[in-house]
Amino acid sequence: MCQSCLEAISDTGRLHFCHCGSPETLAAMRKIEADISRRQMLGGMAAVVGMFAGFGLAPTEVRAQASGIPVLLTNLRLFDGTTLTLRDGVEILIEGGRISALPAPGQGPAEAERIDCGGRTVIPGLIDTHWHTTLASVSQIVAMTQDIGFLHLMAGKEAGATLQRGFTTVRDVGGPAFGLQAAVDRGVVAGPRIFPAGAIISQTSGHGDFRFQNSLPMMPADPADYASAAGMSALADGVPEVLRRTREQLMKGASQIKITAGGGVASQYDPLESLQFTEAEMRAAVDAASDWGTYVCAHVYTSAGIQRCIKAGVKSIEHGQLADEDTVRMMADNGTWWSIQPFLADEDANKYTDPKAVAAQKMVAEGTMRAFEWADKHRVNWAFGTDILYGGGESQGRQLTKLARFMSPLAALHRATGAAGELLTLSGGRAPYDGRLGVIAEGALADLLVIDGDAEAGLDWLADTDNLRLIMKGGRMFKNSL
Structure with a gap:
């Protein structure tokens, strides 16, 4: 309540009509609050980015797929996170941050951005x-x-x-x-x-x-x-x-x-x-x-x-x-x-x-x-x-x-991909991300790794991050040294 209203209440001899609850006043207050919130957000975000920049953590350029253009990973072997064998004769089509299809070679859309994996294995993040x-x-x-x-x-x-x-x-x-x-x-x-x-x-x-x-x-x-x-x-x-x-x-x-x-x-x-x-x-x-x-x-x-x-x-x-x-x-x-x-x-x-x-x-x-x-x-x-x-x-x-x-190397990988993704589903509606994780399958979130290493023979390649040639999360590439 505004000060004039309080004064009116304390002075019974005065008649005063308060306008602090009128539509015009409330609309003006909403405008002021929105402007303050916007300024605080911009200033706060700038401060956060500045702090992270001091630690070398400012957002780096990560190449996202072009708007409306799908990405197609080709020339690869596939570990899908669930099946304990590698698959040949398959490609991975990514659209809107998700895996939209696993087409056979040559069957993907002509307008896709193609990434040649050089015969390497692709596994889930x-x-x-x-x-x-x-x-x-x-x-x-x-x-x-x-x-x-x-x-x-x-x-x-x-x-x-x-x-x-x-x-x-x-x-x-x-x-x-x-x-x-x-x-x-x-x-x-x-x-x-x-x-x-x-x-x-x-x-x-x-x-x-x-x-x-x-x-x-x-x-x-x-x-x-x-x-x-x-x-x-x-x-x-x-x-x-x-x-x-x-x-x-x-x-x-x-x-x-x-x-x-x-x-x-x-x-x-x-x-x-x-x-x-x-x-x-x-x-x-x-x-x-x-x-x-x-x-x-x-x-x-x-x-x-x-x-x-x-x-x-x-x-x-x-x-x-x-x-x-x-x-x-x-x-x-x-x-x-x-x-x-x-x-x-x-x-x-x-x-x-x-x-x-x-x-x-x-x-x-x-x-x-x-x-x-x-x-x-x-x-x-x-x-x-x-x-x-x-x-x-x-x-x-x-x-x-x-x-x-x-256990076998692929069985071990399964426990950090498909099985782990299944455990995450216990969060139900409290899960912060909408989509399957830990698998390479239609509709799953496009979290993928392209690796230098024989995933069927062992996992020693995991000890050296140079063996991770491409790192993709949600369709965005955070590393690509192919």
Whole structure:
């Protein structure tokens, strides 16, 4: 209400007719607000681009297909992400960011822009189903102490590197990735498609509780700790709080919800074998996610924790390398997905000095080898993920090569393409992208790689990004060295 109206109300001897709600006034206000919003948007975008430019992250020229002119990939061998053989005698037609057809050679439209692949293999863009977008490129101490703006800028830089490694999609399972997702989708910075979970939802003392002991006890009037305020984690105890924190992440745009249901290898406080969240608390997260048409995934290693997750309705187990065979069979019977990481205590593994962490890492490495065997034996739905944290992002491709130790190279590729794309469909209506991912098929999104390497013989070519001769996401070429 305007000042004259307030004066009229306080002075009963005056008659005053307020015009602040009139159509003319409201129209003028809408015009002013629109102009202010436009100026803020332009200024804000300029500032964002300027900041990214300082890190070498300003949008680079990427060649999109000409308007109305389809692109035709020719002279190739095809791995479609599902069939465990390579196909010859096929071409790939791309229109409007999607694969519109797989014609036989010579059957494509005459007016298409042709790209000769030189007899190389074309595969779907790779998918990492366990990625931490904002925590992959910095140390743990930086992640927990530095200005959040710095973390986001480093995450933007890592996003570009992720795409150049051939990963055109990641499922983010914990961290404030919503802003980077928006920047990538709007072309402000190059990077993969992001399926964001938002903050990791953890109980007090759980795997997502990043506080130090000297910050305890937390009192009701205390401000949020840094990790919670930054959106890395959200602490919740009891059904009402789990419902609240889950719904907050959904409000932010989460495509799936991530909870911690057990301890971690290097956790400072929570033991690896600890059980976290009661079944009722887990079910609260599951119910809230289901009400929005999506699902819950859970960090957990042990059989007891996995079984509790399954009973509560959790749809995807993250890690799970300490599962016994009965638990793996239970996963298969319930259609539960398994996101497995090749934790092998090798040259790419985190280095620990604490004897407990070293022992836990050894147990998980032994369990990893059983996990691949039992997942195949019991036909569990499973997909590839890395869980690279606090540096080491350059090993992302190498991590996938390790799967070929346990299965054929094409079977390993399937777990990072077609199978991973199927896992992403669990997001239902909360999926941020409309179209199939991880496959080369009619109607699928045109995320493609042209590779130098024999995909049937091995995956060592993944360790060197020079072997990725063309990288396409949504019909746009982010690299072309053919």
